[in-house]
Amino acid sequence: MTATFFKRGLSASILRGTLVLLLAAACFNMAWPANVQAQQTPSGTIEIMFVIDNSGSMRKNDPEFITPKVVDTFVHRLPLEARVGMVVFDQTARLVNPLTSVISKEAQEAFVVGLSKIDYKGRYTNSAVGIERALYELKANGRKDAQKGIVFLTDGIVDTGNLKKDQELNQWLKQDLTAECRALGVRIFGIAFSEAADFVLIQALASRTDGEYYRTYEASKISEVLDDILNHLSPKLPEPLPTAPPEPMPTARPEAAAPGVIAAPQPFPASQQRPPAPAVENAGAPPKESGLQLIFVVLAIVVTILSGVLVFIYLKQLKIMKKSLPRVTLPLVPPDAYLEDLSQAGGQLDIKKERVTVGRDLRNDLAIEKPTVSSFHATIEYRNMVFFLEDQRSTNGTKLNDKKLEPNMPIRLKSGDRIHFATYQYRFVIPNQIPFGETAMVSMTALEGQESGSTVVIDLNDAESSQGLVNCMQSHLLQLHAMGPKYREFINQHFAYDTLELIAAKAHENLTKTQSDGQLHCESIIESKVFYLVCSLPVSIKSAADWYGTHHNGFTQFLMKWIKSDTYQSSQCGRLCVVTFGQDPATWVSLTIVPTREEEDPVEIMSVDFLNEAEKAMLALDFDHHGRVA
Numbered sequence: 269m270t271a272t273f274f275k276r277g278l279s280a281s282i283l284r285g286t287l288v289l290l291l292a293a294a295c296f297n298m299a300w301p302a303n304v305q306a307q308q309t310p311s312g313t314i315e316i317m318f319v320i321d322n323s324g325s326m327r328k329n330d331p332e333f334i335t336p337k338v339v340d341t342f343v344h345r346l347p348l349e350a351r352v353g354m355v356v357f358d359q360t361a362r363l364v365n366p367l368t369s370v371i372s373k374e375a376q377e378a379f380v381v382g383l384s385k386i387d388y389k390g391r392y393t394n395s396a397v398g399i400e401r402a403l404y405e406l407k408a409n410g411r412k413d414a415q416k417g418i419v420f421l422t423d424g425i426v427d428t429g430n431l432k433k434d435q436e437l438n439q440w441l442k443q444d445l446t447a448e449c450r451a452l453g454v455r456i457f458g459i460a461f462s463e464a465a466d467f468v469l470i471q472a473l474a475s476r477t478d479g480e481y482y483r484t485y486e487a488s489k490i491s492e493v494l495d496d497i498l499n500h501l502s503p504k505l506p507e508p509l510p511t512a513p514p515e516p517m518p519t520a521r522p523e524a525a526a527p528g529v530i531a532a533p534q535p536f537p538a539s540q541q542r543p544p545a546p547a548v549e550n551a552g553a554p555p556k557e558s559g560l561q562l563i564f565v566v567l568a569i570v571v572t573i574l575s576g577v578l579v580f581i582y583l584k585q586l587k588i589m590k591k592s593l594p595r596v597t598l599p600l601v602p603p604d605a606y607l608e609d610l611s612q613a614g615g616q617l618d619i620k621k622e623r624v625t626v627g628r629d630l631r632n633d634l635a636i637e638k639p640t641v642s643s644f645h646a647t648i649e650y651r652n653m654v655f656f657l658e659d660q661r662s663t664n665g666t667k668l669n670d671k672k673l674e675p676n677m678p679i680r681l682k683s684g685d686r687i688h689f690a691t692y693q694y695r696f697v698i699p700n701q702i703p704f705g706e707t708a709m710v711s712m713t714a715l716e717g718q719e720s721g722s723t724v725v726i727d728l729n730d731a732e733s734s735q736g737l738v739n740c741m742q743s744h745l746l747q748l749h750a751m752g753p754k755y756r757e758f759i760n761q762h763f764a765y766d767t768l769e770l771i772a773a774k775a776h777e778n779l780t781k782t783q784s785d786g787q788l789h790c791e792s793i794i795e796s797k798v799f800y801l802v803c804s805l806p807v808s809i810k811s812a813a814d815w816y817g818t819h820h821n822g823f824t825q826f827l828m829k830w831i832k833s834d835t836y837q838s839s840q841c842g843r844l845c846v847v848t849f850g851q852d853p854a855t856w857v858s859l860t861i862v863p864t865r866e867e868e869d870p871v872e873i874m875s876v877d878f879l880n881e882a883e884k885a886m887l888a889l890d891f892d893h894h895g896r897v898a
Contacts (some may be wrong), residue, residue, distance in 0.1 A: 294382065296389055314350040314501050315367060315414040319403035319454075320386060321395070321422035321461075322358045327388035329423045329461045333387040335490060336383040342494040343370055343379060343490040347502070351414070353405050354382050354749065357398030358390020359428065367409045389420050393424045396437040399445055399456070399473070406454055411433065413593050415501045417479070419494070423461030426469065435708065438469055442711050443876055446476040455479035457497045459490065472711070475723070529814075541639075558706075602650035605698045614637060623641040623649045626689055648681070648696075655681040655696070664690040707753060709876040712850075712858040713744035723854035737772040738765075739859045748859075748873065758871045762798055762845070770795075771802050775849045775857075778804035783851070788819070790836065799841040800829060808852035813880040823878035831864055842867075865883050 318339060326335075343352050346536040355366035364382035368375055402418050410416055426434045426441070430842040447458060456479040458470035474481035480500060482493045540605035607617040614636035617624065624633040627645040636645070649656050656678035666673045668687035673679055674773055683698040715736060717724040726736045748755045772791055778789040782804040793800040807815045813823070830836055831844060842865035848858045858877060863870040 276309070280411060291295060305400050313411060313414045314347065314498075315404055315406060315410050315416045316346075316350070316352050316497075316501065317367065317418050318352070318354040319395075319398040319402045319418055319420045320354065320356050321390075321393060321398075321424065322356045322388060323390040323393040323424060323427075324388060325393070326423050326461070330388070331385070335386075335421060336386050338490045338494065340383055342491065342498075344376070346370070346498070352410075353402070354379070355398050355402045355405070356386055357394060357401070359392040359394050361394070361397040361401040363401055363405060367405050387557070392429055394437070395420070395422060395426050395428045395469070396441050396445070399441060402455060403445065403452070407448075407452055416452065416458045417497065417501045418449075418454060419497060420456055420458045420470070420473065420721065421461070421490070422459070431750075437859055439709050439711060439876060442472045442476070443471060446473060449477040453686065455500070457500070458482065459484060459493055471723075497882060500548040516534070558589065571835075602655070603698060605696070606646075607634060607687070608697055610686075610693040610695055611691075619648060619650075619655075622651070623647060627662075628710065631660075636689060636692055638690065641691075641692065645689050649678070657681050657685075657687060657696075666690075674762070688817060697741045707874050708748075708755075709870045709874050710744075710747060710859065711876055712856045712875065713740065713747065714742065714854040715740040725851055725853075726855040728776065728783065734772045734776050736812075736855065737775050737857075738768050740849075740855055741768050741771065741847070744857050744859060754869065755872060762796070767793075767795065767800075770886070771800060771847055774802040775847070778802060779849055779851060781807050794839050794841060797841050798843050798845055799836055799839050801844060801846045803846060803848045805848055805850040809856055809858075809877050812878050816878055817880050822880060822883050824883050827860065827862055831862070848874075848878075 317741065320335065322338070339354075346352065348371055349369070351367050351369050352365070353363070354365040356362050356364050362385075364385050365379055368378075370376050370379055372885075395492045399418065399420065406416050426437050428434055428437065446456075447571040454477060456473045456477045458474045458479070459482045461484065471481045473479070483494075484490060484493055485781050521796075601618060602622060605619040607619070609616050614634055615636040617626075625644065625647050626632055626634040626636065627643050628637055628641045629635065629643040630637075632644070640663075642660070642664070644660050645662040646660055646666045647658050649658065654891070657666070657668055657673070657680075658678040659673040659675050661675040668681075669686050670688075681696050683696065685696045687694045687696055713725045715726065716722065716784055724736075726733045730736075741763075745759050751757055774791045774793060780793060781787070781789045786806045788803060788806055790801055790803040793802065805812060805815070816826055821828065827844065827846065830846075836844065842863065844860075844862045844864060846862075848860070848862040850856050858875040859873055860878075861870060861871055861873040
């Protein structure tokens with residue numbers, strides 16, 4: 269007991285002593301001359317990753333290979349401390365130049381060699397892997413205090429030869445990658461080369477990362493665009509104090525003029541130059557306060573060393589105390605779930621624990637006493653807030669939604685999945701979730717303005733505001749139209765122009781109310797056994813997932829409340845279509861479609877902007893590292 273109190277007293281004393289010394293160090297730091305502190309504060313640097321489209325279509329838009337020459341010239345105009353890298357992509361991505369400084373002649377020559385690998389011979393355009401590779405390079409090798417940017421040069425859309433994969437890659441780019449860019453402070457600057465480019469995608473990447481978006485149909489004009497990008501990324505230094513006129517900066521770096529290196533050097537803009545040191549009278553005389561500053565330096569060093577020693581001792585004592593404490597592990601309780609018996613083989617199984625077993629043996633949690641079922645056939649396990657199905661090397665296999673599983677390869681489950689143990693069919697059900705099948709995840713669509721790349725907020729008092737809402741919906745439906753025949757047929761059947769006008773009228777009313785009281789407003793329209801729920805969201809699209817989580821415990825629960833409501837049940841409709849509008853940062857619309865009756869190949873669409881991470885995980889709708897929907 270005495271030893272325990274001694275340890276606690278020692279730890280408390282060490283902690284108090286450490287805090288006192290750290291406070292003393294802070295006081296010395298505040299007493300430090302202001303000009304000395306300013307000299308020790310580093311200015312921001314620039315780090316740029318070029319992501320260049322190398323697909324065959326680029327040869328048509330840049331037959332003389334002007335782009336590599338312009339990029340090389342641009343690199344030579346960067347400030348001395350800048351770092352540059354390059355990724356070239358077509359169907360795959362290649363890091364041809366890692367992030368590095370190009371101040372030396374050798375580094376410049378290496379960059380020229382990297383540019384020479386651009387041949388415009390790629391078959392496909394996989395923009396997603398190019399952006400991801402550049403982002404990884406900035407994340408792994410970038411400096412924390414740098415101004416980071418990705419310059420994305422392309423002339424086409426995401427095209428991998430697989431329409432479904434293209435849609436998934438688009439969503440991965442717009443959602444997960446842009447979110448990671450924001451978190452890392454990386455801005456994307458998109459440059460489109462042709463009218464065939466995916467302007468919606470390029471604009472979304474730029475706007476969601478605080479970057480910029482450009483259209484230039486002549487490669488020779490890229491230089492002007494790159495100069496504008498440099499101005500956006502250049503660190504803004506504070507204005508210098510009034511002093512004697514600064515000496516002129518050199519107009520070129522010696523390295524840029526070296527023979528064999530392409531260069532077009534220009535002086536770095538005066539507003540971005542480091543301000544000269546203030547003129548000091550009697551510069552030859554020793555400073556009057558040098559003795560006091562020396563005392564401050566010595567004391568600060570002593571305090572820092574003592575603080576470090578005391579913190580080390582305290583942490584060591586704390587580690588010893590932690591080892592003596594018992595570890596408490598909380599049980600992982602899965603949500604309510606069950607296996608519904610569709611073949612009348614073994615009855616329903618309520619899943620009440622983390623791991624259940626299925627097989628012919630009676631010792632299994634679900635016993636299917638059929639000769640084609642193996643003794644220990646499969647397992648369902650709950651971990652990381654998700655259910656996993658795993659085949660245990662059964663003789664006749666396990667299928668999930670008619671796809672045979674590889675043995676001992678766990679696959680995530682979502683509510684509504686069909687499972688075959690040999691030939692016996694079950695349905696996996698989580699009662700509080702919507703039974704999703706092949707769900708398409710679609711982001712919101714913002715209303716575009718008349719100027720290239722711009723978006724607008726509709727003035728609800730304008731006579732043409734309802735037409736603007738119709739235009740916004742039409743742009744959104746075009747995304748679905750490109751997803752294939754099933755979606756085109758669905759749009760033509762359920763979103764005729766007359767229906768769009770009805771939805772726009774309801775949306776106008778709701779948005780006006782939301783603008784007045786800051787609340788969510790929803791109105792319904794019933795046509796042809798479809799329940800259209802028109803809503804106006806009171807927050808920005810960036811805050812939508814958090815808002816639904818706070819007010820409805822998640823967007824999926826919001827949908828479930830409507831599906832279970834008396835209003836929906838009495839309508840006898842077989843499909844819920846939620847059309848949600850918002851006004852921040854521009855007027856936007858997003859569509860969710862949930863079939864509530866059995867269909868052979870239903871259209872199911874989810875507004876991915878509304879889902880929080882927990883919902884994505886539970887519904888198996890998040891992305892893997894290749895950009896595919898899991």
